[in-house]
Amino acid sequence: NAGVTQTPKFQVLKTGQSMTLQCAQDMNHNSMYWYRQDPGMGLRLIYYSASEGTTDKGEVPNGYNVSRLNKREFSLRLESAAPSQTSVYFCASKGAKDWPLHFGNGTRLTVT
Amino acid sequence: QKEVEQNSGPLSVPEGAIASLNCTYSDRGSQSFFWYRQYSGKSPELIMSIYSNGDKEDGRFTAQLNKASQYVSLLIRDSQPSDSATYLCAVSAGGNNRLAFGKGNQVVVIP
Numbered sequence: 001n002a003g004v005t006q007t008p009k010f011q012v013l014k015t016g017q018s019m020t021l022q023c024a025q026d027m028n029h030n031s032m033y034w035y036r037q038d039p040g041m042g043l044r045l046i047y048y049s050a051s052e053g054t055t056d057k058g059e060v061p062n063g064y065n066v067s068r069l070n071k072r073e074f075s076l077r078l079e080s081a082a083p084s085q086t087s088v089y090f091c092a093s094k095g096a097k098d099w100p101l102h103f104g105n106g107t108r109l110t111v112t
Numbered sequence: 113q114k115e116v117e118q119n120s121g122p123l124s125v126p127e128g129a130i131a132s133l134n135c136t137y138s139d140r141g142s143q144s145f146f147w148y149r150q151y152s153g154k155s156p157e158l159i160m161s162i163y164s165n166g167d168k169e170d171g172r173f174t175a176q177l178n179k180a181s182q183y184v185s186l187l188i189r190d191s192q193p194s195d196s197a198t199y200l201c202a203v204s205a206g207g208n209n210r211l212a213f214g215k216g217n218q219v220v221v222i223p
Binding site for chain 2: 042045056058059099101103104105106
């Protein structure tokens, strides 16, 4: 099983450029999440989608937008990238009732 | 106040010893508690989940939960070099719709 698939794995952007991080899950999960991880900061929630058609802000939403395209896919968009958005981004999903979170392999983003 | 606190610095333990990790949380309504292990450059992987007060054992790992004190811990018995990783405490929040993570504790097992 593929589980949670994130693309791309690596990306380098220049300040002001835009890009979309893609995430897809094949486990029929209702809820999907985007986290960022910075050294010494743990995982911080950017946005989440508790079910298809809904999205909510997490701890650090500024500078990001999300789209729950369908039940499988949840994308994260950076409209105007900033160096402060240099990070590792993880997508995760979970089923309707039960934890735990299942993580993708991450996207390492560098903004210069 | 942070939702989940892991305050201990890096932990070095000799091979075969017990590693002890602690975590506190702020939301008394939290219902689900997890420990994830993360190797450098990899994604977090679940190693323990606990939902009720007391101890839960799985192989060399024991999770302990005390809801009255809002405290979760993880014990790693007979530590092995392969246990060297960062351990993340995670607690359900926001009406059980999301997980809040602590900053993590690095464990180094010395052969």
